[in-house]
Amino acid sequence: xxxxxxxxxxxxxxxxxxxxxxxxxxxxxxxxxxxxxxxxxxxxxxxxxxxxxxxxxxxxxxxxxxxxxxxxxxxxxxxxxxxxxxxxxxxxxxxxxxxxxxxxxxxxxxxxxxxxxxxxxxxxxxxxxxxxxxxxxxxxxxxxxxxxxxxxxxxxxxxxxxxxxxxxxxxxxxxxxxxxxxxxxxxxxxxxxxxxxxxxxxxxxxxxxxxxxxxxxxxxxxxxxxxxxxxxxxxxxxxxxxxxxxxxxxxxxxxxxxxxxxxxxxxxxxxxxxxxxxxxxxxxxxxxxxxxxxxxxxxxxxxxxxxxxxxxxxxxxxxxxxxxxxxxxxxxxxxxxxxxxxxxxxxxxxxxxxxxxxxxxxxxxxxxxxxxxxxxxxxxxxxxxxxxxxxxxxxxxxxxxxxxxxxxxxxxxxxxxxxxxxxxxxxxxxxxxxxxxxxxxxxxxxxxxxxxxxxxxxxxxxxxxxxxxxxxxxxxxxxxxxxxxxxxxxxxxxxxxxxxxxxxxxxxxxxxxxxxxxxxxxxxxxxxxxxxxxxxxxxxxxxxxxxxxxxxxxxxxxxxxxxxxxxxxxxxxxxxxxxxxxxxxxxxxxxxxxxxxxxxxxxxxxxxxxxxxxxxxxxxxxxxxxxxxxxxxxxxxxxxxxxxxxxxxxxxxxxxxxxxxxxxxxxxxxxxxxxxxxxxxxxxxxxxxxxxxxxxxxxxxxxxxxxxxxxxxxxxxxxxxxxxxxxxxxxxxxxxxxxxxxxxxxxxxxxxxxxxxxxxxxxxxxxxxxxxxxxxxxxxxxxxxxxxxxxxxxxxxxxxxxxxxxxxxxxxxxxxxxxxxxx
Amino acid sequence: xxxxxxxxxxxxxxxxxxxxxxxxxxxxxxxxxxxxxxxxxxxxxxxxxxxxxxxxxxxxxxxxxxxxxxxxxxxxxxxxxxxxxxxxxxxxxxxxxxxxxxxxxxx
Numbered sequence: 001x002x003x004x005x006x007x008x009x010x011x012x013x014x015x016x017x018x019x020x021x022x023x024x025x026x027x028x029x030x031x032x033x034x035x036x037x038x039x040x041x042x043x044x045x046x047x048x049x050x051x052x053x054x055x056x057x058x059x060x061x062x063x064x065x066x067x068x069x070x071x072x073x074x075x076x077x078x079x080x081x082x083x084x085x086x087x088x089x090x091x092x093x094x095x096x097x098x099x100x101x102x103x104x105x106x107x108x109x110x111x112x113x114x115x116x117x118x119x120x121x122x123x124x125x126x127x128x129x130x131x132x133x134x135x136x137x138x139x140x141x142x143x144x145x146x147x148x149x150x151x152x153x154x155x156x157x158x159x160x161x162x163x164x165x166x167x168x169x170x171x172x173x174x175x176x177x178x179x180x181x182x183x184x185x186x187x188x189x190x191x192x193x194x195x196x197x198x199x200x201x202x203x204x205x206x207x208x209x210x211x212x213x214x215x216x217x218x219x220x221x222x223x224x225x226x227x228x229x230x231x232x233x234x235x236x237x238x239x240x241x242x243x244x245x246x247x248x249x250x251x252x253x254x255x256x257x258x259x260x261x262x263x264x265x266x267x268x269x270x271x272x273x274x275x276x277x278x279x280x281x282x283x284x285x286x287x288x289x290x291x292x293x294x295x296x297x298x299x300x301x302x303x304x305x306x307x308x309x310x311x312x313x314x315x316x317x318x319x320x321x322x323x324x325x326x327x328x329x330x331x332x333x334x335x336x337x338x339x340x341x342x343x344x345x346x347x348x349x350x351x352x353x354x355x356x357x358x359x360x361x362x363x364x365x366x367x368x369x370x371x372x373x374x375x376x377x378x379x380x381x382x383x384x385x386x387x388x389x390x391x392x393x394x395x396x397x398x399x400x401x402x403x404x405x406x407x408x409x410x411x412x413x414x415x416x417x418x419x420x421x422x423x424x425x426x427x428x429x430x431x432x433x434x435x436x437x438x439x440x441x442x443x444x445x446x447x448x449x450x451x452x453x454x455x456x457x458x459x460x461x462x463x464x465x466x467x468x469x470x471x472x473x474x475x476x477x478x479x480x481x482x483x484x485x486x487x488x489x490x491x492x493x494x495x496x497x498x499x500x501x502x503x504x505x506x507x508x509x510x511x512x513x514x515x516x517x518x519x520x521x522x523x524x525x526x527x528x529x530x531x532x533x534x535x536x537x538x539x540x541x542x543x544x545x546x547x548x549x550x551x552x553x554x555x556x557x558x559x560x561x562x563x564x565x566x567x568x569x570x571x572x573x574x575x576x577x578x579x580x581x582x583x584x585x586x587x588x589x590x591x592x593x594x595x596x597x598x599x600x601x602x603x604x605x606x607x608x609x610x611x612x613x614x615x616x617x618x619x620x621x622x623x624x625x626x627x628x629x630x631x632x633x634x635x636x637x638x639x640x641x642x643x644x645x646x647x648x649x650x651x652x653x654x655x656x657x658x659x660x661x662x663x664x665x666x667x668x669x670x671x672x673x674x675x676x677x678x679x680x681x682x683x684x685x686x687x688x689x690x691x692x693x694x695x696x697x698x699x700x701x702x703x704x705x706x707x708x709x710x711x712x713x714x715x716x717x718x719x720x721x722x723x724x725x726x727x728x729x730x731x732x733x734x735x736x737x738x739x740x741x742x743x744x745x746x747x748x749x750x751x752x753x754x755x756x757x758x759x760x761x762x763x764x765x766x767x768x769x770x771x772x773x774x775x776x777x778x779x780x781x782x783x784x785x786x787x788x789x790x791x792x793x794x795x796x797x798x799x800x801x802x803x804x805x806x807x808x809x810x811x812x813x814x815x816x817x818x819x820x821x822x823x
Numbered sequence: 824x825x826x827x828x829x830x831x832x833x834x835x836x837x838x839x840x841x842x843x844x845x846x847x848x849x850x851x852x853x854x855x856x857x858x859x860x861x862x863x864x865x866x867x868x869x870x871x872x873x874x875x876x877x878x879x880x881x882x883x884x885x886x887x888x889x890x891x892x893x894x895x896x897x898x899x900x901x902x903x904x905x906x907x908x909x910x911x912x913x914x915x916x917x918x919x920x921x922x923x924x925x926x927x928x929x930x
Contacts, residue, residue: 428893451896451905451906452905452906453906453907454893454894454895454907457893521885522860523884524881524882524883524884524888525896527884528882545842547840547841547842547844547883548842548882549882550882550891551877551880551881551891552891554843554880559891559892561892562875563875563876563877563880799843800838800839800840801838801840801845804845804846805846806844806845806846806877806878806880807846807877
């Protein structure tokens with residue numbers, strides 16, 4: 001067995017070991033953990049609850065001493081590691097022991113920062129007996145003991161920890177003064193206005209607050225008598241708590257010759273730079289220049305480290321975290337994410353402030369993306385804001401809706417106000433009560449609740465409300481859904497990492513992807529997305545596995561509610577001929593098609609075709625597939641344009657047909673509906689298409705992208721105005737290819753375009769700022785050249801029984817069949 | 824429980840492609856049979872209890888099948904729904920010496 005040594009038994013070290021054990025680490029490693037404190041590991045965040053008496057010490061332990069034993073871990077509690085000998089591969093501890101390792105993890109966390117203040121240290125006795133820091137259980141115990149028989153306390157530091165300490169000490173009957181050297185409380189998270197409101201809230205609790213107050217000395221020789229400020233005043237006090245921030249605890253690493261800047265430098269695998277067998281995790285690491293003092297990033301790091309060290313997933317990588325905090329500080333709800341004040345001239349800064357009620361809200365929007373938010377006193381919108389911040393969701397046009405629920409449709413209501421019986425998912429009939437019950441039954445991730453209830457699995461427009469309700473019902477214990485950033489749920493990678501791995505390892509079939517990247521575990525829910533991605537990436541080289549396709553893609557027709565299929569032949573630009581119409585009519589007669597319907601995409605839909613008839617229907621139609629069933633380019637809607645219309649200024653029909661001919665059947669992350677319209681009257685509805693082209697006077701064409709008129713309604717963003725149909729076709733191809741390569745599975749352009757930002761897309765594909773254009777054009781040309789009509793498969797089925805009915809002989813809910821000649 | 828089974832030969836096993844499902848009539852009962860990627864067979868009732876969807880047209884992996892109609896998920900070994908629907912029935916299935924699929928139904 002390999003020897004794994006972990007220095008640090010705090011939240012990061014212990015969590016990482018848990019993740020390693022989850023991945024079969026017990027069989028693989030003999031684990032030794034060093035912890036400076038003589039305890040098992042505990043939740044440090046809850047120490048303020050212990051201080052204020054809300055929680056018992058015993059309740060904050062995460063893993064007690066028996067846990068280590070049960071998992072075969074040797075715990076060296078109360079033993080400080082002094083040095084790592086990287087060459088001898090041993091760690092030397094203060095008790096004189098030497099422990100060899102094969103793999104080493106450093107999780108030394110951080111220590112309190114104590115600013116230089118006179119009189120705080122006694123040259124011989126260390127810290128003055130009335131001076132405390134606030135980091136460990138021992139610190140907390142000592143503060144409680146001291147506070148019991150003293151009357152006045154000064155807390156130095158008006159950040160989160162200082163506020164918590166002040167509030168906690170107050171519970172022990174101590175008169176507390178909070179000193180903060182900056183002008184704004186919690187200045188790392190709050191702007192001046194919000195800080196002022198927080199200050200009023202804190203003062204109303206009976207805590208005296210002094211800002212811009214720099215402490216220069218602790219007064220008193222044998223016992224603390226007060227602190228002196230830079231302005232000469234003295235604040236009388238019996239005890240001093242220093243909560244002025246933390247610094248990464250890197251002493252051991254630095255002493256041992258490991259690379260340290262502000263913290264220990266690690267790569268995306270959480271490996272210490274230039275070391276093969278030494279990893280680091282948590283507050284003691286610096287990753288891509290960032291250090292983190294919150295729990296969520298630490299969890300992410302622990303997972304990556306565990307994947308790497310156990311070899312479970314060699315492609316796991318940590319890319320940094322976007323941090324958002326939501327907490328109750330000294331009894332006040334605070335949520336903060338991203339930046340606190342606008343940085344650029346064109347940053348949108350929306351602020352609402354109501355000091356008397358202690359409410360403050362602000363958001364900062366750049367290029368239609370949320371890049372910062374501060375909420376104080378009323379955090380009801382935090383669910384949506386955190387999601388928007390994390391995932392770059394589209395924002396409401398009226399920015400005030402980011403701050404308030406303004407009534408209107410249910411999706412705008414806040415989770416708490418909704419009635420239990422209110423239907424949240426209108427596609428699958430899921431009520432708020434259903435969601436809450438599911439959460440209370442133990443499902444604590446948004447994705448898990450959606451899977452269990454089907455909520456959000458229809459048109460998807462309720463997803464953000466579902467997420468808010470889950471968060472509300474879980475009361476802050478909502479678990480992060482690790483799969484949220486994955487391209488498909490069964491392969492733990494986002495799209496760029498997945499594409500890179502597929503390309504690097506030459507994975508050309510769905511089962512090859514599962515074997516190489518998911519430990520051989522196939523996952524039905526991931527198959528469709530992988531088929532689409534592999535077909536886009538490999539074209540003709542893709543190795544088809546029929547069972548991985550959705551039924552629509554297995555039989556090239558759209559399954560309907562009664563298990564029959566609908567057939568939509570291609571009708572480029574909505575233009576047809578008498579001959580085609582005659583053939584369609586004959587087919588409808590011959591196969592007794594129960595309904596013939598003109599679709600919203602200007603084509604003719606034959607509904608109610610039996611699966612076994614599909615090949616003959618296609619043969620008799622003798623027209624190419626219209627792709628009404630696929631995640632692909634479906635149709636290009638047109639108006640008559642200049643040919644017949646009195647107003648038309650451009651030949652939209654010809655251009656629409658050209659676009660449809662070129663990009664027919666093109667695989668994509670979600671369906672793509674296009675349109676070309678001959679004048680701004682917009683009869684073809686081009687402003688609300690995935691890509692819409694509008695002819696304008698002067699022979700020019702406007703190209704809009706990211707429009708929608710389905711479950712979401714969104715006017716597309718103007719991508720470019722060009723002079724010729726050729727340029728339209730070039731930019732269309734380039735945009736579609738960029739979308740194919742970068743969008744998430746099932747992410748329509750109305751979500752994709754705002755997520756990336758129209759300016760970014762324009763600069764990449766119109767101005768070619770990063771030199772991507774030639775590659776995009778080339779790969780699109782290859783995809784176009786590889787086109788084959790799937791309906792040709794009718795003549796030679798791909799697998800045995802491809803078109804065999806799966807319909808039961810039992811009666812099904814049957815679609816009401818209309819009279820053939822409506823009266 | 825398995826004492827009284829009636830076996831039905833429903834069709835040649837060779838016509839059931841790996842990774843896919845097909846529907847068969849076993850007497851008056853419709854059964855969806857899947858050949859998983861490891862070659863093993865599973866048989867469940869062919870009609871989704873939610874809205875009558877054709878289970879044999881679903882996507883399967885080694886553990887579950889997803890109905891194509893509304894994406895309800897069923898465990899192929901137990902028939903239990905993972906999405907809150909009533910369960911599918913599960914039937915024993917094997918290939919006999921002549922290469923025919925044989926499904927067992929309770930008497």
